[in-house]
Amino acid sequence: MKKAIFPGSFDPITNGHLDVIKRSSRVFEELIVGVLVNPEKNSLFTVDERVEQIKNVVKHLSNVKVKKFSGLLIELMNKEGAEVILKGLRSISDFEYEFQMASLNNKLDPSKETVFMMTKAKYSYLSSSSVKQVAMLGGCIKGLVPEEIIPDIIKKINSK
Ligand code: PNS
Numbered sequence: 001m002k003k004a005i006f007p008g009s010f011d012p013i014t015n016g017h018l019d020v021i022k023r024s025s026r027v028f029e030e031l032i033v034g035v036l037v038n039p040e041k042n043s044l045f046t047v048d049e050r051v052e053q054i055k056n057v058v059k060h061l062s063n064v065k066v067k068k069f070s071g072l073l074i075e076l077m078n079k080e081g082a083e084v085i086l087k088g089l090r091s092i093s094d095f096e097y098e099f100q101m102a103s104l105n106n107k108l109d110p111s112k113e114t115v116f117m118m119t120k121a122k123y124s125y126l127s128s129s130s131v132k133q134v135a136m137l138g139g140c141i142k143g144l145v146p147e148e149i150i151p152d153i154i155k156k157i158n159s160k
Contacts, residue, residue: 002029003028003029003083003084004027004028004083004086005076005077005082006086007076008036010035011041011043011044011050011132012131012145012149012153013057014127014144015126015146016090016127018146019123023117024086024117025061028063028084031086032076033058035047035068044157053146053148057148072108084115087101087114089117090125126144
């Protein structure tokens with residue numbers, strides 16, 4: 001059994017992400033959710049806020065840890081002793097970008113493998129940016145993100 005890293009921006013975490021985390025936590029010995037510190041991206045939440053939100057919604061999964069990271073994903077993997085990059089695939093349109101990233105990461109470090117998990121069909125349309133757009137336009141985001149973080153999203157959007 002291997003140690004895997006599920007990297008992303010998670011701004012915010014969606015029910016699609018959470019579904020992949022739950023299912024993959026049964027496949028891998030340990031799963032680290034790697035939250036990217038990306039100063040170039042105009043994020044809704046700070047990286048520390050995102051880490052806290054994810055920790056809160058995965059607290060019942062004993063083999064899942066949440067860590068922020070900056071720089072190369074491969075460097076985080078080496079630091080944590082992880083062999084596998086776990087990515088969720090929603091649709092064929094994700095494939096090209098993910099194939100490029102997987103190939104690049106494998107070129108950077110051939111000892112690392114990327115493993116893809118299909119998201120459930122009911123989450124195939126879901127993305128963090130679409131959740132933010134719906135929330136900003138006053139739409140209902142119930143069922144799209146974990147219940148616990150809905151108040152955070154509404155509060156943050158109202159404060160902007
Ligand atoms: O949720 P996102 O924004 O699509 O996640 C992108 C992420 C974090 C997976 C990707 O940007 C990443 O791995 N960044 C770390 C920098 C890195 O290692 N780049 C080289 C490989 S693409």
